[in-house]
Amino acid sequence: MSHNLPGLGQPDDRPALPVLPLRALSRMPASREPIPRSAQLGKTAEAKGRRIAYIVSEYPKVSHSFIRREIHALERRGWQVLRLSMRGWNSELVDPGDIQERSNTLFALKGGASALVVAMVRSFVLKPRRFLKALLLAMRMMRHSDRPFVWHLIYLAEACWILPYLEKREINHLHAHFATNPAEVAMLASELSGITYSFTIHGADEFDRAMFIHLPEKIRRAKLVIAVSSYHRSQLYRLSGFDCWKKVHVVHCGIDQMFTSAAASVEAPATARLVCVGRLCEEKGQLLLLEAAAILAREGRAFEFVLVGDGKHRPLIEERIAHLGLGAHVRITGWAPSDRVRDEMLAGRGFVLPSFSEGLPVVLMEAMALGRPVLTTYVGGIPELVVNGETGWLFPAGSVEDLAAAMRACLDSSDELLRVMGGNARARALQRHHIDEQVAKLDGLFTSILEGTERSRRS
Numbered sequence: 001m002s003h004n005l006p007g008l009g010q011p012d013d014r015p016a017l018p019v020l021p022l023r024a025l026s027r028m029p030a031s032r033e034p035i036p037r038s039a040q041l042g043k044t045a046e047a048k049g050r051r052i053a054y055i056v057s058e059y060p061k062v063s064h065s066f067i068r069r070e071i072h073a074l075e076r077r078g079w080q081v082l083r084l085s086m087r088g089w090n091s092e093l094v095d096p097g098d099i100q101e102r103s104n105t106l107f108a109l110k111g112g113a114s115a116l117v118v119a120m121v122r123s124f125v126l127k128p129r130r131f132l133k134a135l136l137l138a139m140r141m142m143r144h145s146d147r148p149f150v151w152h153l154i155y156l157a158e159a160c161w162i163l164p165y166l167e168k169r170e171i172n173h174l175h176a177h178f179a180t181n182p183a184e185v186a187m188l189a190s191e192l193s194g195i196t197y198s199f200t201i202h203g204a205d206e207f208d209r210a211m212f213i214h215l216p217e218k219i220r221r222a223k224l225v226i227a228v229s230s231y232h233r234s235q236l237y238r239l240s241g242f243d244c245w246k247k248v249h250v251v252h253c254g255i256d257q258m259f260t261s262a263a264a265s266v267e268a269p270a271t272a273r274l275v276c277v278g279r280l281c282e283e284k285g286q287l288l289l290l291e292a293a294a295i296l297a298r299e300g301r302a303f304e305f306v307l308v309g310d311g312k313h314r315p316l317i318e319e320r321i322a323h324l325g326l327g328a329h330v331r332i333t334g335w336a337p338s339d340r341v342r343d344e345m346l347a348g349r350g351f352v353l354p355s356f357s358e359g360l361p362v363v364l365m366e367a368m369a370l371g372r373p374v375l376t377t378y379v380g381g382i383p384e385l386v387v388n389g390e391t392g393w394l395f396p397a398g399s400v401e402d403l404a405a406a407m408r409a410c411l412d413s414s415d416e417l418l419r420v421m422g423g424n425a426r427a428r429a430l431q432r433h434h435i436d437e438q439v440a441k442l443d444g445l446f447t448s449i450l451e452g453t454e455r456s457r458r459s
Contacts, residue, residue, distance in 0.1 A: 051080045055176040055186045059085040060098035066253045067177050073439035082169050108158040116157035123160040134191040146212040159188035179206040183218050198224035203359040207235050223449050226251050229360040229381025251442050254435025259369040268349050268418035272303040275348035277363045280311035285354035292404040294324040308344050310335045345370050350410040356397050368429035371422035375406040391425040
């Protein structure tokens with residue numbers, strides 16, 4: 001079945017995407033990376049020596065729940081995971097899962113400057129040659145950096161601080177989330193210890209700052225680089241030599257069971273409500289969303305718009321709501337826990353994310369898993385997930401007219417059309433972002449590294 005969706009065209013430089021029926025969509029390949037043979041390992045007996053450290057700048061954190069899911073899925077497969085965070089021991093947490101994770105996490109900066117200085121002295125005394133090589137590497141990271149040189153010395157100190165914990169836990173591999181300072185700490189710790197490292201790259205900000213954060217150097221030295229979409233992989237290819245391409249692999253983020261288990265949620269609610277979840281900031285495009293909402297309000301439409309989230313743009317957004325006279329149409333909830341986010345998504349006819357810059361937003365996966373068609377932009381890895389006209393509406397980033405047209409199309413669509421699109425969206429999200437399937441790939445890649453390290457030692 002194909003549908004003629006009102007009010008929305010394709011951007012000029014993109015061919016129209018085919019409209020596919022649900023059965024065909026469910027059979028579409030999800031750009032799956034082949035799962036290495038070693039991904040089948042996972043039993044306790046086979047997991048001997050499978051000890052890994054995860055390095056994150058701030059963990060646990062509300063916006064980093066996908067990392068927690070990944071860690072827990074690895075542990076279900078027999079890995080022992082050491083959580084290492086630079087900060088976050090005193091952050092306000094609400095989610096019980098995050099609160100529990102904090103008790104399982106080591107914080108490098110918690111002991112203050114004196115602990116870091118002691119760690120550096122200890123590293124120099126015990127392994128002077130390795131320390132000097134790591135110091136030279138940290139100094140190289142200072143060149144053309146967008147951060148003061150002292151920060152790179154702090155990253156070196158953090159790497160020194162974690163060394164005793166790596167030795168005590170007999171860690172075999174280091175993995176960092178985000179290519180910024182966590183990847184630098186992992187790289188320096190690798191130089192100090194000889195332990196291999198890898199990292200996952202998530203967002204456009206990392207590519208925007210590629211030269212400032214020395215991303216090509218981090219790729220070159222890493223044993224493995226994880227991209228969360230094919231788009232991210234292409235950017236890593238662009239920034240690295242051909243000989244590094246083989247170490248770049250796609251592993252999608254996984255969706256929380258809270259969103260995947262809502263099997264009956266594809267029925268569209270009767271209310272004329274649209275929902276947006278995300279930080280209130282420049283790149284998410286909420287200000288453009290208000291301009292589009294003002295167009296619909298001037299048409300005399302009855303609708304409600306719910307913004308779930310908080311951030312530095314909240315005062316500006318509230319001021320703009322008042323200026324445009326949208327107080328009766330737009331509501332801001334502030335930050336919300338996962339169950340509240342889920343309920344807000346379910347209460348909307350569609351989910352809107354008019355981002356100017358993105359990697360591949362987890363909130364899109366969650367909304368689609370709940371059976372909600374999504375209205376979003378042709379940026380980053382989004383078009384790999386969202387099929388225009390079948391799982392939602394794609395429109396050119398920055399175009400208020402096309403955004404308003406997408407909102408109008410969703411509000412005017414029949415309940416039957418939204419049900420079909422919601423079913424398609426759910427099928428596609430579950431096909432591409434099942435946490436255990438994605439972590440099976442990660443398991444295999446990590447295990448392959450350990451096997452290669454063991455072979456090198458024997459030879």
